[in-house]
Amino acid sequence: MNLHHLELFYYVAKAGGISRACAVIPYGVQQPAVSAQILTLEKELGLVLFQRKPFHLTPAGGRLFAEIAPFFERVADLGPVLRGExxxxxxxxxxxxxxxxxxxxxxxxxxxxxxxxxxxxxxxxxxxxxxxxxxxxxxxxxxxxxxxxxxxxxxxxxxxLPMVLLVPPSFARVKRAEAFWTGEARAPLVALPGNEILTRHFAAELLRRGASWPTAIEANGVELVANYVSHGMGVGLSVRVPQAKLPPGVRVLPLKDFPDIxxxxxxxxxxxxxxxxxxxxxxxxxxxxxxxxxxx
DNA sequence: CGCAATTGGCTCACCTAAAT
DNA sequence: ATTTAGGTGAGCCAATTGCG
The missing domain is CATH 3.40.190.10 (Periplasmic binding protein-like II)
Incomplete structure (x- = not known):
């Protein structure tokens, strides 16, 4: 096995294609050269490392990449370490x-x-x-x-971290979280963006119970959620964090049987x-x- | 059309051996 | 031990083919 072959293989696997790798490799190499080196490596190993058309790693290629990637990834940072910086x-x-x-x-x-x-x-x-x-x-x-x-x-x-609802003082009489999606109580939901895991898992669990509660105020960060709740703008979706200092008046309502984050x-x-x-x-x-x- | 593979010509790094 | 000269081949590029 030739170290240079492995290096080119590393770039190709990382970039997901020979042409794309050529655009990334820090020294000048053209596509035919890389193509040939990869073929030589495959021949030498007696293995197919990439599936062609569409181009992707084979299981054997994946294993090889997992072995060599950490090495090549660290080599770049090795200089300062060796110089004792x-x-x-x-x-x-x-x-x-x-x-x-x-x-x-x-x-x-x-x-x-x-x-x-x-x-x-x-x-x-x-x-x-x-x-x-x-x-x-x-x-x-x-x-x-x-x-x-x-x-x-x-x-x-x-x-x-257990999921919880953050409830403002205006909803003091609500004792159970379910009240907000069974219709007993109505409040805008303050939550993280829809692509966040917390929001997705909450929505999925509601769906399982045949309910829904769309986000009214989307906030980027749990601290921001708590903040909006403290201004009485809605009920917040969050997690129970031991050291968190909640804004005054904001109450934590457990979400029983919801999945932990x-x-x-x-x-x-x-x-x-x-x-x-x-x-x-x-x-x-x-x-x-x-x-x-x-x-x- | 985009991308990998192939072809053919060429350069240059490396090895060996001889000379200093 | 170091330098120099000659031979070899790995790897490069440009152009082109082949395939989905």
């Missing part, structure tokens, strides 16, 4: 709430263990986090988890330091918060 780096992509409420403390603890640590923090949702991991731009993601992740990812569930860490390939230590710290912190939720 910084000994470790953590590239984390996470929800805004995680970065805002938990990262400062965790990062301080991590920096004590890894002096000279370089951290890059990206605020993204799950879909965008997956893209960043795939591009090799991030080491670890912490976001709300869909029911299933693509197979190439390893993951660890961190915490299960799972916040998970996920990554590709083998996790290295300092990500391993960071994940341990994160897991411990999540366990503490999980116990606090359970105690309620």
């Amino acid at each position: 910084f000994s470790h780096q953590l590239r984390l992509v996470a929800l805004g709430e995680v970065l805002k409420d938990h990262m400062p403390e965790l990062l301080q603890a991590l920096m004590r263990r890894f002096p000279g640590l370089k951290a890059r923090l990206y605020e993204r949702n799950q879909a965008e986090a997956i893209a960043l991991l795939d591009e090799g731009e991030a080491d670890l993601a912490v976001t709300v988890r869909e029911t299933s992740l693509p197979e190439r990812f390893a993951s660890r569930d961190l915490i299960r 799972v916040v998970a860490a996920f990554w590709r390939g083998t996790l290295r330091e300092p990500s391993v230590t960071f994940l341990d710290l994160l897991t411990k912190r999540a366990e503490v918060f999980s116990r606090r939720i359970a105690r309620r």
